[in-house]
Amino acid sequence: MGGTLYDKLWDAHIVRPGENGEDLLYIDRQLVHEVSSPQAFRALGEAGRGLRRPETHLAVADHAVPTRGRDGAPTDPVAAAQVAELEANARDFGVRYHALTGEGHGIVHVIGPEQGFTLPGITLVCGDSHTTTHGAFGALAFGIGASECGTVMASQCLVQKRAKTMRVELVGTLPGWVSAKDVALALIARIGADGARGFAVEYAGPAIAAMDMAGRMTLCNMTIEAGSRIGLVAPDDVTFAYLEGRPGTPKGVDWDKAVRHWKGLASDSDAEFDRIETLDVSALDPHVTWGTSPDQGAPVGEHVPDPALAATGERDRIVRALAYMGLEPGMKLFEIAIDRVFIGSCTNSRIEDLRIAARVATGRTVSPGVRAMVVPGSAATRAQAEAEGLADIFRAAGFEWRDAGCSMCVAMNDDRLAPGERCASTSNRNFEGRQGQGGRTHLMSPASAAAAAITGHIADVRTLMGQG
Amino acid sequence: MEPFTRVTGPAFSLDEDNIDTDVIYPARFLTITAREGLGAYAFADRKLDLGGAPVLVAGANFGCGSSREQAVWALLGAGVRCVIAPGFGEIFASNCLRNGVLPVVLDRETVEGLHRSAQAGNVFTVDLHGCTVQAGEAAPVGFAIPEPQRQALLNGWDETASILARDGEAIEAFEARQRQTQPWLWR
Numbered sequence: 001m002g003g004t005l006y007d008k009l010w011d012a013h014i015v016r017p018g019e020n021g022e023d024l025l026y027i028d029r030q031l032v033h034e035v036s037s038p039q040a041f042r043a044l045g046e047a048g049r050g051l052r053r054p055e056t057h058l059a060v061a062d063h064a065v066p067t068r069g070r071d072g073a074p075t076d077p078v079a080a081a082q083v084a085e086l087e088a089n090a091r092d093f094g095v096r097y098h099a100l101t102g103e104g105h106g107i108v109h110v111i112g113p114e115q116g117f118t119l120p121g122i123t124l125v126c127g128d129s130h131t132t133t134h135g136a137f138g139a140l141a142f143g144i145g146a147s148e149c150g151t152v153m154a155s156q157c158l159v160q161k162r163a164k165t166m167r168v169e170l171v172g173t174l175p176g177w178v179s180a181k182d183v184a185l186a187l188i189a190r191i192g193a194d195g196a197r198g199f200a201v202e203y204a205g206p207a208i209a210a211m212d213m214a215g216r217m218t219l220c221n222m223t224i225e226a227g228s229r230i231g232l233v234a235p236d237d238v239t240f241a242y243l244e245g246r247p248g249t250p251k252g253v254d255w256d257k258a259v260r261h262w263k264g265l266a267s268d269s270d271a272e273f274d275r276i277e278t279l280d281v282s283a284l285d286p287h288v289t290w291g292t293s294p295d296q297g298a299p300v301g302e303h304v305p306d307p308a309l310a311a312t313g314e315r316d317r318i319v320r321a322l323a324y325m326g327l328e329p330g331m332k333l334f335e336i337a338i339d340r341v342f343i344g345s346c347t348n349s350r351i352e353d354l355r356i357a358a359r360v361a362t363g364r365t366v367s368p369g370v371r372a373m374v375v376p377g378s379a380a381t382r383a384q385a386e387a388e389g390l391a392d393i394f395r396a397a398g399f400e401w402r403d404a405g406c407s408m409c410v411a412m413n414d415d416r417l418a419p420g421e422r423c424a425s426t427s428n429r430n431f432e433g434r435q436g437q438g439g440r441t442h443l444m445s446p447a448s449a450a451a452a453a454i455t456g457h458i459a460d461v462r463t464l465m466g467q468g
Numbered sequence: 469m470e471p472f473t474r475v476t477g478p479a480f481s482l483d484e485d486n487i488d489t490d491v492i493y494p495a496r497f498l499t500i501t502a503r504e505g506l507g508a509y510a511f512a513d514r515k516l517d518l519g520g521a522p523v524l525v526a527g528a529n530f531g532c533g534s535s536r537e538q539a540v541w542a543l544l545g546a547g548v549r550c551v552i553a554p555g556f557g558e559i560f561a562s563n564c565l566r567n568g569v570l571p572v573v574l575d576r577e578t579v580e581g582l583h584r585s586a587q588a589g590n591v592f593t594v595d596l597h598g599c600t601v602q603a604g605e606a607a608p609v610g611f612a613i614p615e616p617q618r619q620a621l622l623n624g625w626d627e628t629a630s631i632l633a634r635d636g637e638a639i640e641a642f643e644a645r646q647r648q649t650q651p652w653l654w655r
């Protein structure tokens with residue numbers, strides 16, 4: 001029997017096999033940000049340890065940083081101290097650091113791939129649950145806690161438990177204006193917020209083969225919202241074309257050797273998975289969430305569920321979610337008016353995302369009373385969007401055009417919803433208070449979020465664009 | 469970390485599935501870089517007062533979402549040493565183990581019984597030597613936990629120190645091999 005991509009990656013990184021599938025794994029690379037690293041650096045300092053291989057780490061401040069007035073420190077003194085601490089730690093421990101004002105700045109999960117720091121075949125960790133994103137390159141990438149960050153810094157290793165394997169087979173062709181984000185929301189609605197817990201999820205099939213890296217990253221990014229720490233796509237020519245020539249990727253003879261190695265990582269044709277889910281994307285509609293968990297979503301033409309009609313186990317959950325979201329059972333999703341729009345986050349802030357949102361925004365204006373903003377995932381993406389004229393389109397339509405960062409995905413800076421405000425958001429989590437205390441989040445794709453900005457309510461982008 | 473052997477005291481019941489780490493520890497407090505003194509922020513937006521209960525009985529998929537270890541530090545700061553649920557967010561459970569907090573997984577029906585018992589104000593005893601939970605006068609319920617994790621909790625072992633003490637040679641051997649097989653990772 002052949003091996004799966006996941007098992008190949010795992011087996012290639014076992015330093016010492018352990019009991020019950022709990023092996024000591026070698027960690028090739030770590031991304032470091034300001035929220036999950038100060039405690040780890042402090043623990044190192046207190047124990048008098050250094051980093052085993054500082055060159056395998058890359059640090060950037062993304063969560064708490066302002067997306068306006070970038071030249072200054074965060075106005076919040078606590079956030080400013082946090083960013084300063086990361087800067088100092090990077091300097092003292094010899095870790096590469098991308099400054100707020102530099103070209104390499106951005107959200108960890110956007111700059112990792114952009115800089116060629118993320119490579120196929122490696123293990124990559126970060127004190128951040130959306131590290132799943134990097135699995136799109138065929139890397140074994142997973143989120144860890146701050147204590148584990150410190151363990152990796154000191155030892156380049158972690159004890160981990162091998163997961164079961166799940167293959168998600170995406171068949172068919174994605175219709176126009178329907179994207180990887182809609183696939184993710186549909187899949188999570190089907191299997192549940194913990195439906196993939198304990199599994200490493202590999203996405204495969206014709207719709208994956210046809211998908212660009214941005215879409216693959218969106219899918220892998222959202223895998224954690226189904227409870228899985230690992231999303232994967234086997235590296236192929238799309239992957240290699242994306243990576244070739246980026247700052248961190250192998251060059252010359254090394255590149256050829258690496259590509260040969262990477263091509264062998266794909267799951268063998270006779271590999272067995274513990275579970276297989278198949279989703280035909282051909283008839284998929286744009287999806288939006290109505291609740292406070294990413295699995296509480298539906299096709300955009302549907303209604304808010306009526307708890308009275310729901311299964312007993314689901315009823316309380318729906319009642320609670322609707323109460324928080326301020327929605328009536330049975331109302332049409334189209335009837336939900338929004339106050340704010342956020343296009344950004346490590347899920348959907350890449351150039352491809354911005355291009356599609358800009359297509360919707362072209363020649364239109366943001367609905368009066370709606371405040372909309374676009375926050376590119378990195379300084380490089382921002383520069384590219386400006387060069388392509390996308391920034392002008394957004395500004396002309398009335399969107400705010402910001403500097404890179406996590407921004408209103410997590411509301412750690414001053415980009416946040418006021419209590420009761422309702423937001424169409426391209427981020428990944430609609431948890432209570434995620435975008436600001438009392439704020440209400442509807443997750444959707446960049447195209448759908450742009451359509452919501454223009455119409456002022458949840459909308460089917462295909463209707464707005466005169467298609468479908 | 470502080471060893472976990474046995475705790476006794478009241479249990480707080482939070483009978484709701486999918487409580488995420490944003491609910492346990494709201495993001496706006498994440499700019500604080502300390503790990504101590506976070507107890508006051510636990511469930512801040514739900515305004516839940518755990519009342520110093522060392523045991524938290526929770527719903528399915530507790531601690532899903534963000535990897536923030538602050539969620540565990542906040543619970544610890546509020547006095548929680550053991551969380552019982554039908555299932556946990558994986559990173560949360562792993563963070564618990566590194567902070568002397570015991571995550572106990574039991575089937576849904578058993579956890580339902582423990583919720584009622586906690587709501588009735590019974591005293592809980594969680595014993596990691598015998599791997600049992602006892603609530604009030606009811607018969608103890610057994611739970612399973614992988615042996616290496618149990619040993620680490622009982623002894624308060626620190627993962628970093630264990631790896632460095634035990635696996636130095638294996639790590640070097642691995643690195644030497646990888647230099648050969650994937651030299652591009654070593655330039």
Ligand code: SF4
Pocket residue numbers: 062063107108109128130345346347405406409410427428
């Ligand atoms: S954009 Fe959001 S989900 Fe992504 S790393 Fe930042 S806070 Fe986390």
